[in-house]
Amino acid sequence: MARRVPRRTAGHEVRLPTDAVALMRAELPAVADHVVTTITREVPSYADTFSGRMGENIRNAVQLALGGFLSLASGRRGIDPRTPTGPAVEGAYQLGRGEARSGRTTDALLSAYRIGARESWRQLSSLAVEGGMDAETVGRFAGLVFAYIDELSAASVAGHTDELATTGRVRQRLLERLASQLLTGAPAERVHEAAAKADWVAPSTLTAVLVTQAQVRPALGRLPGSTIVVPEAPGREDDALLLVPDLTGATRTRFLAAVDGRDVTAGPARDWLDVRASYDRALRARTAGLGPDADAFLPQLVLDADPAARADLRAQVLAPLADLRPATAEKLTETLRAWLLHHGRREEVAEALFVHPQTVRYRMGQLRELFGDSLDDPDTVLALTVALA
Incomplete structure (x- = not known):
């Protein structure tokens, strides 16, 4: 199925009559209230979000977006909704970021935009006709309304995507810092603080797993989501390091069977604060060409220790x-x-x-x-x- 290309307002030829614009601008607060009320009714996940002060902020944002649209439709180019510098598009972008921080997907937000476009058009088109706008201009006006909503939707999706990417990068850096402290033997108090800052719940044990860069994704697909990924393992620039929570018993057996032949080396499970010992053993086993289970070669590792x-x-x-x-x-x-x-x-x-x-x-x-x-x-x-x- 071909992907739909968002409609754009750039180069539009709509020029609304001054009287019609004035009439619609005077009714913007009422239109905004109607749009917000309808969205609240038809998108259940926003029922609580639109109440109180937050609801008032959203009403103001809707009114701002409609005002920017009227400036565009009347030929005033001071507000350019094609760029994040335009207040309406910037507001939509920040709304998308806020949705990501709240843990919501863009599904509800895009539904809200569709409803907003429908209700705004109903309200504004009635006012346009009342203001004496001819049928041809009304038709072009409809196209501009939905193109404008497309741009706002695209800005919100971009904000949502950017926020998730930023949040992911920040947390990954925090987790890498935690891993560094674990591997360098930082004081337990500092390690606990780093874990809390990364919003990472400490397990009973951690297991160090060395894996080639190309095999990181397949390996992670079989490991807990709380696994810490260090893109470049200390002393092994071609390998990544995975610090895996509670990889013991049958779970360890299944994992090792699944990655057999994938150039993976797992150290022993150790108390999570002592994962350096697991890493040292995994590193020695990998350097010696053993694997994937370092614990299967204990005699050789002991004999080759010095x-x-x-x-x-x-x-x-x-x-x-x-x-x-x-x-x-x-x-x-x-x-x-x-x-x-x-x-x-x-x-x-x-x-x-x-x-x-x-x-x-x-x-x-x-x-x-x-x-x-x-x-x-x-x-x-x-x-x-x-x-x-």
Whole structure:
């Protein structure tokens, strides 16, 4: 269906007779009252809004809009409703912003405009005929009325859209500031103040989820609306960071299944004030190429927490093999690792290494000659297991 192009008042050729304009201008307060009363009756959501002082302000706004229209129709160009500088259009624009701040859509407002156009035309056309306006001018007058209402409607929609965009940007900045404080370890009091300022209700836990920029929208579609989005994750310029409330249990399982293969890495759920710990783990898992569930790789993350220390430990505990030929040292290291992981069960070690059990016996004999009784020492076994895991 083709989109309707709003009618415009620019370049109109309507010039109302002075007497007719004077008659209509004198009746503007009554016309405004009638329009507001009809809108209140036919658009229920405005029944309370139009009462009291607010109702008086709206009546004045309607009267201002009609007055601007009469100035336009009589040929006075001091008020230009094509731009936001014209009082009537500026008023319509601000009305749209007010509707957005009130949490209402433009549906009721546009209905009010349609009713306003209908009732204004009924009232003004009667006055025009009474003022001696000919049929041809009345016809052009009708077109101008509805074109003018179109412009006011468009201004209100623009105001509504701009307010939503502005509100969204402001809140996003507040949420990003909250995320920054959470990740930098700001005092709890400051974090609570930032959450209140962003109108964000703190959950029990938060989970840090790293996701590529292209996958942010698909991921958000499966997460709570209160998820905080940080467009560029600290230390990961190609990734966004999502701080997800209460992503635990079955909810976490479903989410991870849904994003499998989408280049997403989720840290553990942590108390919301301690989400930095979740982020650190997610970051380490992502850097290591693990995922999407960092908690599924805890042994590897523990072992790789200090790579330099692990390398030093490996060199220390494997010192007895240092003087062997590299190929021999590699075979014995491989055998020792399998022996540790299979608790010395020769058949299982042989199966893991694809060798004969006698080969395992021979190699373990070599290792015992090199390591001596230390292979029976619990501390040595622990150090070897960590170094070779």
